[in-house]
Amino acid sequence: MTSAVLDDPMTQFTNEPVRELRRAPERARLEEALAELDRRLPIAVPVTIGARVRDEPSFDSVDPSDPGRIVARATAATSREVEGAVRVAAEAQREWGARPAIERARAMSRAAGELRERRAELAALAVRECAKPWSQADADVCEAIDFLEFYARGALALDAASPLIQMPGERNTLRHRARGVAAVIAPWNFPLAILAGMTAAALVTGNAVCVKPAEQSPACGLAVVEALRQGGVPDGVIALLPGDGAVGGALVEDPAVHTIAFTGSGAVGLEILRKAASPAAGQRHLKRVIAEMGGKNCVIVDADADLDEVIPALLDSAFAFAGQKCSAASRTLVHERIADELLDRMRGALHTLRVGPAEDFETDVPPVIDPDARARIESALADLGPGSEIERAAVPAGPGYWVAPTIVAGAPADSGVVTSELFGPVLTIEPVAGVDAACEIVDGLGQALTGGLFSRDPATIERVAARTPVGNFYVNRATTGAMPGRQPFGGNRLSGMGFKAGGDEYLLQFVDALVITENTVRHGLPIE
Amino acid sequence: MEVQAEPELDADIAEIGRSLARRGHSAAALKRVPQERGLNLVGRDPKVRAALLQLVDVAPACENAADLAGHLNSYLGQVGDSGGRPVAIAAGAARVPGTRALTGQAARVAINRMAHRFIVGATPEQAAGELRLMWSHGNAISVDLLGEATLTEAEGAAYADRCDRALSTLALDARGWRANPLLESDAAGPLPRANLSVKVTALTPLVRPQAPGRGQRDAAEHLRRLLRTAAEAGAHLHVDMESMDSREMVFEMLLSILAEDEFRSGPSAGLVLQAYLRDSEEMLDEIIGWASRTERASPLTVRLVKGAYWDQEHIEAIQHGWVPPVWSEKADSDRCFERITRRLIDAFPLVRPAIASHNLRSLAHAIAYSRHRLLGIGDLELQVLRGLGDDLAEALARDGYRARVYSPVGDLVSGMAYLVRRLLENTSNDSFLADRAAGADLDSLLASP
Numbered sequence A: 001m002t003s004a005v006l007d008d009p010m011t012q013f014t015n016e017p018v019r020e021l022r023r024a025p026e027r028a029r030l031e032e033a034l035a036e037l038d039r040r041l042p043i044a045v046p047v048t049i050g051a052r053v054r055d056e057p058s059f060d061s062v063d064p065s066d067p068g069r070i071v072a073r074a075t076a077a078t079s080r081e082v083e084g085a086v087r088v089a090a091e092a093q094r095e096w097g098a099r100p101a102i103e104r105a106r107a108m109s110r111a112a113g114e115l116r117e118r119r120a121e122l123a124a125l126a127v128r129e130c131a132k133p134w135s136q137a138d139a140d141v142c143e144a145i146d147f148l149e150f151y152a153r154g155a156l157a158l159d160a161a162s163p164l165i166q167m168p169g170e171r172n173t174l175r176h177r178a179r180g181v182a183a184v185i186a187p188w189n190f191p192l193a194i195l196a197g198m199t200a201a202a203l204v205t206g207n208a209v210c211v212k213p214a215e216q217s218p219a220c221g222l223a224v225v226e227a228l229r230q231g232g233v234p235d236g237v238i239a240l241l242p243g244d245g246a247v248g249g250a251l252v253e254d255p256a257v258h259t260i261a262f263t264g265s266g267a268v269g270l271e272i273l274r275k276a277a278s279p280a281a282g283q284r285h286l287k288r289v290i291a292e293m294g295g296k297n298c299v300i301v302d303a304d305a306d307l308d309e310v311i312p313a314l315l316d317s318a319f320a321f322a323g324q325k326c327s328a329a330s331r332t333l334v335h336e337r338i339a340d341e342l343l344d345r346m347r348g349a350l351h352t353l354r355v356g357p358a359e360d361f362e363t364d365v366p367p368v369i370d371p372d373a374r375a376r377i378e379s380a381l382a383d384l385g386p387g388s389e390i391e392r393a394a395v396p397a398g399p400g401y402w403v404a405p406t407i408v409a410g411a412p413a414d415s416g417v418v419t420s421e422l423f424g425p426v427l428t429i430e431p432v433a434g435v436d437a438a439c440e441i442v443d444g445l446g447q448a449l450t451g452g453l454f455s456r457d458p459a460t461i462e463r464v465a466a467r468t469p470v471g472n473f474y475v476n477r478a479t480t481g482a483m484p485g486r487q488p489f490g491g492n493r494l495s496g497m498g499f500k501a502g503g504d505e506y507l508l509q510f511v512d513a514l515v516i517t518e519n520t521v522r523h524g525l526p527i528e
Numbered sequence B: 001m002e003v004q005a006e007p008e009l010d011a012d013i014a015e016i017g018r019s020l021a022r023r024g025h026s027a028a029a030l031k032r033v034p035q036e037r038g039l040n041l042v043g044r045d046p047k048v049r050a051a052l053l054q055l056v057d058v059a060p061a062c063e064n065a066a067d068l069a070g071h072l073n074s075y076l077g078q079v080g081d082s083g084g085r086p087v088a089i090a091a092g093a094a095r096v097p098g099t100r101a102l103t104g105q106a107a108r109v110a111i112n113r114m115a116h117r118f119i120v121g122a123t124p125e126q127a128a129g130e131l132r133l134m135w136s137h138g139n140a141i142s143v144d145l146l147g148e149a150t151l152t153e154a155e156g157a158a159y160a161d162r163c164d165r166a167l168s169t170l171a172l173d174a175r176g177w178r179a180n181p182l183l184e185s186d187a188a189g190p191l192p193r194a195n196l197s198v199k200v201t202a203l204t205p206l207v208r209p210q211a212p213g214r215g216q217r218d219a220a221e222h223l224r225r226l227l228r229t230a231a232e233a234g235a236h237l238h239v240d241m242e243s244m245d246s247r248e249m250v251f252e253m254l255l256s257i258l259a260e261d262e263f264r265s266g267p268s269a270g271l272v273l274q275a276y277l278r279d280s281e282e283m284l285d286e287i288i289g290w291a292s293r294t295e296r297a298s299p300l301t302v303r304l305v306k307g308a309y310w311d312q313e314h315i316e317a318i319q320h321g322w323v324p325p326v327w328s329e330k331a332d333s334d335r336c337f338e339r340i341t342r343r344l345i346d347a348f349p350l351v352r353p354a355i356a357s358h359n360l361r362s363l364a365h366a367i368a369y370s371r372h373r374l375l376g377i378g379d380l381e382l383q384v385l386r387g388l389g390d391d392l393a394e395a396l397a398r399d400g401y402r403a404r405v406y407s408p409v410g411d412l413v414s415g416m417a418y419l420v421r422r423l424l425e426n427t428s429n430d431s432f433l434a435d436r437a438a439g440a441d442l443d444s445l446l447a448s449p
Helices: A024-040 A079-098 A101-117 A119-130 A134-160 A193-204 A218-230 A245-253 A266-277 A307-323 A336-350 A371-382 A435-443 A458-467 A506-510 B007-021 B027-044 B046-061 B065-095 B097-118 B124-136 B153-175 B212-233 B244-258 B280-293 B310-320 B330-347 B360-372 B390-398 B412-427 B432-437 B442-446
Strands: A043-045 A047-049 A052-054 A059-063 A066-074 A170-178 A181-185 A208-212 A238-240 A257-263 A288-292 A297-301 A329-335 A389-392 A406-409 A426-432 A450-454 A472-475 A511-519 B140-145 B195-198 B236-239 B269-274 B300-305 B351-356 B381-385 B402-409
Touching: A024 A119, A024 A134, A043 A218, A047 A079, A059 A119, A066 A119, A066 A218, A079 A170, A079 A181, A079 A208, A079 A238, A079 A245, A101 A119, A101 A134, A101 A193, A101 A218, A119 A134, A119 A218, A134 A193, A134 A506, A181 A193, A181 A245, A193 A208, A193 A218, A193 A257, A193 A506, A208 A218, A208 A245, A218 A238, A245 A257, A245 A266, A257 A266, A257 A506, A266 A288, A297 A307, A297 A435, A307 A329, A307 A336, A307 A426, A307 A450, A329 A336, A329 A435, A336 A389, A336 A406, A336 A426, A336 B153, A371 A426, A426 A435, A435 A458, A450 A458, A458 A472, A458 B065, A506 A511, B007 B360, B007 B390, B007 B442, B027 B390, B046 B065, B046 B097, B046 B412, B065 B097, B097 B412, B124 B140, B124 B153, B124 B402, B140 B153, B153 B195, B153 B212, B195 B212, B212 B236, B212 B244, B236 B300, B244 B269, B244 B280, B269 B280, B280 B300, B280 B330, B280 B351, B300 B330, B330 B351, B330 B360, B351 B360, B360 B381, B360 B390, B360 B442, B381 B390, B390 B402
Parallel strands: A043 A066, A181 A208, A181 A257, A208 A238, A257 A288, A297 A329, A297 A450, A329 A426, A406 A426, A450 A472, B140 B195, B140 B402, B195 B236, B236 B269, B269 B300, B300 B351, B351 B381, B381 B402
Antiparallel strands: A047 A052, A047 A238, A059 A066, A170 A511, A389 A406
16 A cells, blocks of 8 residues: 555645444454454564564463453563664664655655554454454554654654744754664553554654563554564664563663653653663763653533533543543542532443453453553552442453443542542542632642543633643543544643654654754855 | 436426415414524524524523523623624623623523424423324324433433333324324325334433444333334334434344334334435335335335434544545435435335425425325325424425424423524525525525435
8 A cells, every 4th residue: 555655745644544333344344354363363572673583482462351362472572682672773773864854754654554454453453462442442553553644744844844044144954863762662552553653753753763562562562563664664773672661671771772752650650760860871862751651630520511421421531441541531520510410320321331352342341451450440449438439330250351340429539549540440520619629629630631621611611721731631522532633642740741742743852953053154255 | 317307397396396385374374484584693693603502502501590691691702793783782781790690581581482492392291282283283293202312221211211101192192183084094004193203312321333232232122112002002103313323223123123023013113214324225225125025014104304413424424534424415415315205205105205304395396206106195294393394384284285293392401402403404504494584586496406
């Protein structure tokens, strides 16, 4: 498939359309792709550095819906391999970084084409490896494609830009150069999209990349790296280093790494920031960290909201993909006048949610990613005092890592359910005196990623938008589903640092700027 | 597509259309004139129209008149100067504390009056008098129970209960109605007086576009129960069609249940075909195929509509990068409407055609075509909406046709979504009614799409 950029670098970006799953033939196509994938499992995910491949499996990824099913047999990179990978990358980066931007942009676009051709297969892979329900898995592939295409165009724009003031006898030029080697430490919840986005941004601006996929989703990471190599990224420029936190830690501390792009938990993000801040002996640069961390996202519901609209949006925001999105809603701050009605209807609506395996189109809520996640969520719920009213949906029998979708009313303000990001299918409902009281609560939080508001008063919408600290504010709709170019995504405060992913400024983080000022006067005469 | 000239048919369409266009002089018809002028005034400015729609939408959620006035002020603030003097006066009154409550009360009265035009009554019992009056004026009726969205199992069951009771109430009331042979039978057999339209999406909270089976399994028992009650009461049960997100679920389930042995003897039942869907003719193929395979005592009634969710379907598709399931051009829908009209009329009595439109041309075309196919005057049913098609219903009855008026019943809170849709329809730029109210000439309105 030829891509748009290949034909014309200036074509306008458009989002890759998701599948229209309400049509039966589209669903049938995905089910076929899954059956085909299942025949190929498990997938070997070797350490891949330049042309060297080491396939000596040391850990597995499994299907959270049916943990007996092994999805990938992966080889964890050793610390020596990490060091070697960074060295190979640094070497290969010089030639890659010296290429014209259009060549790198074309490689991204060709890689997007590879992903496009494998759309059904990759959605099936995300269903199996991360228990993403079909619609979400399909959207993950589309978003990966979007990132590649969006950043390809962004890199061309960055290359073309020369915004400086010019004077007679003086020539001012702004150039952007790759910083060097980037370490990409990716999450499992958008195992294709976020990994592809961070990696493509680094590559297209001329950096080499060492990719560390989440230990839960190495096969998805491999698929993206394969597509990029097939698209024309030289072997040496992109390394795949499967493994756990130790691999990530080694990458962060390697003195030859210049940029660290991380998406994951706040605790790990802060540790990366700490480590990256102190240069190793002989290190001649400062590491730049781009960190997308979590949120404790609140949805404010004013008294004039239409509950017919609010309830489906809350269910979607809090429970789709079992709440395992950093944008997911975890607290509802509802005007006391309609709080009882909302709680009552939400409880009823909760029981319409079906928990089940991700590959079943009838599933609303899939299992969580692993037993640790389940234990963490259940323990936060168990710690709630007797004053809390907990409503939980049913879970199926079977070995999946099920967590019942849960609504909590009356949770103490200092309980973990209210204060911590649980990354699971749990939503609090908290009555407030009004929208301004709700804004005070949101303002008191450390995290500020997404926020929601349901109101039918334009004045209220403007008032809350003006004071909300969050990075992505959703009005009268669900709080998840940001798309590259349409809703550049990223949080403020403790939720992260760096420009928004899928936005125009994102690529600036992967380059250093050089300003060249040349005197063009000789003996009082201009030479040009 | 239909280029061949049909001079005879065209002449009939023009004659029928001209006759239907004559406004009646009944007291009710005269009362409607100023209301239409008001809506027409609103329709002219898109910002005023948006403000009005938002106000109607939020009204049931407002705590009191002052709260409603506060919202009015917010909406009018977005209108700017384009609204002209009346808007400026209303905005001023909504802003000043002294007049705010009064303004809110006035707005509420106006909204209630508007709602009453479209909604017959809060309950079937309260609507009984009005329904009897409509019947005595020569119109048949289909009652639709308005409700909030069904989001819980209890809400689905409550809607099913309301429908069940309404079927019995309607059938009981209808026994006292004056006999009217035109409304009570056609060449295919008797037509029930009591007629209820139901929404399957209100019977179940499990409508999942990508898993139609869940909603089907959940709604099936409710639907069977309603069919049983309708059969016992001798009423007609009509299943409405909504957006594409529920189409597969509704369509498959209804046809499969109606084919069950238990329901072959009754009741009279029907479904809806939406001509604005690009694949509506393929749906018709399926319906006709089903009808020829399925022996039932009374033929399936197929209500042909243009479709009421055009904006929603279009926006959703564009946002997702899909080809919209609806025609982009209004003329395509109108042409499709006429093609399906003919096929339905050709298929009588395998199915019963019920042509639902406020477009004079569409109705006149159906009547003229059925005449050319030598159908009896009572073998074609025309349908209009309460509030939008009142003049037409009156004219159709006067000219001897069977017109059924789709009549919503419900309280203001649950009726608001319906009301907003009707207002949108009435004031949209390519609305036949708006064109007509704006004085477009009859020849162009009756021209072939």
